Amino acid sequence: MSDNESQNKIDLEIVKRVQRGDKSAFDLLVIKYQHKLAKLVLPYVHDRDDVLDVVQESFIKAYKAMPRFRGDSAFYTWLYRIAINTSKNYLTAQSRRPPRTDVDAADAEFYDGGSVMHDNATPEAVLATEQIKEAINQVISDLPDELKVAISLREFEGMSYDEIADVMDCPVGTVRSRIFRAREAIDNEIKALL
Numbered sequence: 001m002s003d004n005e006s007q008n009k010i011d012l013e014i015v016k017r018v019q020r021g022d023k024s025a026f027d028l029l030v031i032k033y034q035h036k037l038a039k040l041v042l043p044y045v046h047d048r049d050d051v052l053d054v055v056q057e058s059f060i061k062a063y064k065a066m067p068r069f070r071g072d073s074a075f076y077t078w079l080y081r082i083a084i085n086t087s088k089n090y091l092t093a094q095s096r097r098p099p100r101t102d103v104d105a106a107d108a109e110f111y112d113g114g115s116v117m118h119d120n121a122t123p124e125a126v127l128a129t130e131q132i133k134e135a136i137n138q139v140i141s142d143l144p145d146e147l148k149v150a151i152s153l154r155e156f157e158g159m160s161y162d163e164i165a166d167v168m169d170c171p172v173g174t175v176r177s178r179i180f181r182a183r184e185a186i187d188n189e190i191k192a193l194l
Contacts, residue, residue: 004074007074007076008074008075011029011032011074011075011076012071012075014026014028014029014075015029015066015069015071015075018063018066019066019067019069026059026063026066029059029062029075029079030059033076033079034055034059036076036080036157037055037058037059037079037080037083038051038052038055039156039157040080040083040084040087040152040153040156040157041054041055041058041083041086041087043140043148043152043156044084044087044088044090044091045087045090045091050090053090054083054086054087054090055083057086057090058079058082058083058086061082061086062078062079062082065082073166074163074166077163077166077167080153080167081167081168081169084149084167088145132190135189135190135192136186136189136190138189139185139186139189140152140182140186143182143185146168146178147178147179147181147182147185148182149167149168150164150168150175150178150179150182151178151179151182151183151186153167153168154179161175161176161179164179
């Protein structure tokens with residue numbers, strides 16, 4: 001049994017306890033997933049206080065919907081979907097555009113040329129790294145929601161294509177296409193800077 005399968009089995013047992021009326025069992029799921037949800041919500045909401053509100057609202061919605069959870073997908077996949085929808089609803093309610101996503105310069109390593117920037121600590125290199133960071137932030141911010149979610153789940157959450165397909169409720173081929181398009185947009189911006 002793989003680690004993911006083992007985690008899914010544990011989650012399902014906890015969900016069954018919650019469905020049988022054990023309210024304290026839900027606390028285990030909150031503790032396990034609250035930080036992951038915060039990282040998932042941050043690209044949408046950005047303000048840390050608002051992120052906490054959206055995460056809390058996501059858990060409240062998940063708790064209320066728990067009797068309808070059938071286990072067709074992994075619990076965290078179901079929970080992530082709720083969090084993404086809650087984030088979008090929050091932005092709609094606030095009538096504002098999603099703010100820029102912060103991506104550390106250290107996270108730029110997975111992009112071509114990222115390691116070159118880390119090797120040079122000159123003021124010019126620091127400035128170039130900052131420009132790349134800002135460019136990546138802007139590109140991710142400007143991506144359509146479906147591309148932003150796909151690239152965030154893959155690169156920042158480390159989810160597999162199959163898991164992302166479950167979260168986004170679309171075929172794996174669509175996930176691959178979205179991630180490719182997001183990476184292509186980011187790469188084009190970085191190449192323009194370099």
